[in-house]
Amino acid sequence: MDWMKIGSAMLLIAMILFLWPRAKQMMKESRKAEAGEWMGIALPILAVAGFVVLLVMLV
Amino acid sequence: MNRLDYSVARPVDRSVPVNKVLKNTYTLLSATLFFSAVMAAVSVVLQMPPMTYLLSIGGAMLLIWLVLPKTANSASGLWVVFAITGLMGFGLGPILNQYLAMSNGPQIVATAFGGTGVIFLGLSGYALTTRKDFSFMGGFLIAGMLMVLVAALANIFLNMPALALAISSVVIMIMSGFILYDTSRMIHDGETNYITMTISLYLSIYNIFISLLQILGFFSGDD
Numbered sequence: 001m002d003w004m005k006i007g008s009a010m011l012l013i014a015m016i017l018f019l020w021p022r023a024k025q026m027m028k029e030s031r032k033a034e035a036g037e038w039m040g041i042a043l044p045i046l047a048v049a050g051f052v053v054l055l056v057m058l059v
Numbered sequence: 060m061n062r063l064d065y066s067v068a069r070p071v072d073r074s075v076p077v078n079k080v081l082k083n084t085y086t087l088l089s090a091t092l093f094f095s096a097v098m099a100a101v102s103v104v105l106q107m108p109p110m111t112y113l114l115s116i117g118g119a120m121l122l123i124w125l126v127l128p129k130t131a132n133s134a135s136g137l138w139v140v141f142a143i144t145g146l147m148g149f150g151l152g153p154i155l156n157q158y159l160a161m162s163n164g165p166q167i168v169a170t171a172f173g174g175t176g177v178i179f180l181g182l183s184g185y186a187l188t189t190r191k192d193f194s195f196m197g198g199f200l201i202a203g204m205l206m207v208l209v210a211a212l213a214n215i216f217l218n219m220p221a222l223a224l225a226i227s228s229v230v231i232m233i234m235s236g237f238i239l240y241d242t243s244r245m246i247h248d249g250e251t252n253y254i255t256m257t258i259s260l261y262l263s264i265y266n267i268f269i270s271l272l273q274i275l276g277f278f279s280g281d282d
Contacts, residue, residue, distance in 0.1 A: 003110065004109055004110065004113065005215050007110070007113040007117075008113060008215055009212060009215050009216075011113060011116060011117055011120070012208055012211055012212040012215070013212065014120070015120070015208055016205065016208050016209065016212070018124055019201070019204065019205055019208070020205065022201070023201040023202060023204075023205050026197050026198050026201045027198035027201065027202055028198075029197075029198075030194070030195065030196075030197040030198030030199070031194055031195050032195060033195040033196075034195075037191075037195055040189070040191050040193075041193065041196065041236065041239065044181070044182055044185045044235065044239065045232055045235055045236065047181070048178055048181075048182070048231065048232065048235045049228075049232070051174065051177065051178065051181075052174070052228070052231060052271065052274065055170055055171075055174045055271070055275060056274065056275060056278045058170060059163060059166055059167055059170050059275050059278070059279055
């Protein structure tokens with residue numbers, strides 16, 4: 001295993017350890033979505049996915 | 060794949076107009092993106108070794124975790140923002156050199172650059188014009204980000220190209236969600252700290268660019 005892999009693994013572990021307590025708090029405090037709110041996010045995310053597919057076809 | 064912590068409650072100052080926060084954030088974001096691009100160009104010209112990427116990201120993360128929280132409410136926070144974005148831009152050099160060495164490398168880099176710009180402007184425009192409140196997404200996005208980090212860690216040892224492609228795709232979706240979430244926070248949640256908002260949006264843009272590069276490189280057949 002080269003130094004890049006070891007360094008990447010250490011960096012990712014540090015990120016996970018740093019994010020974990022904050023993520024738990026955020027998940028607990030985040031408000032619940034109301035009816036229809038997920039539809040408001042689905043449209044732009046699907047548009048992004050379609051755009052990425054278009055870019056893949058262009059190169 | 061780095062995110063800021065959003066869980067720290069800040070006092071809501073409704074006297075500061077939303078438009079001023081948006082203007083300050085986008086002005087600082089433009090300046091940092093330009094500075095980051097200049098640093099990336101310097102790194103490309105200097106032909107920096109691959110380890111530069113890890114060291115730069117590691118240094119930027121330390122600044123984000125240890126220095127930014129103490130300086131985000133003062134003028135010195137601006138210097139920290141430029142140090143973070145400059146480091147991250149400099150770290151892009153070895154990655155860009157790797158893609159530029161491919162037969163259609165310049166086209167891939169230009170497409171990823173333009174595509175990232177279109178995605179950011181499109182999502183920001185959507186959040187600003189619809190004025191929808193995306194605050195419900197916070198827990199979902201951070202949980203998704205944690206799962207991506209765990210999957211990326213596993214793939215260092217598994218070394219599966221299909222998993223790497225799936226991770227890049229999911230990162231683009233999650234970062235797109237973060238752009239909507241962050242923009243919504245400035246409009247609805249009384250977020251007035253344009254320094255932390257700039258870093259949050261910058262990280263989303265950076266991660267979308269890197270992931271788009273990987274996806275385009277993968278499908279070009281040379282990655």
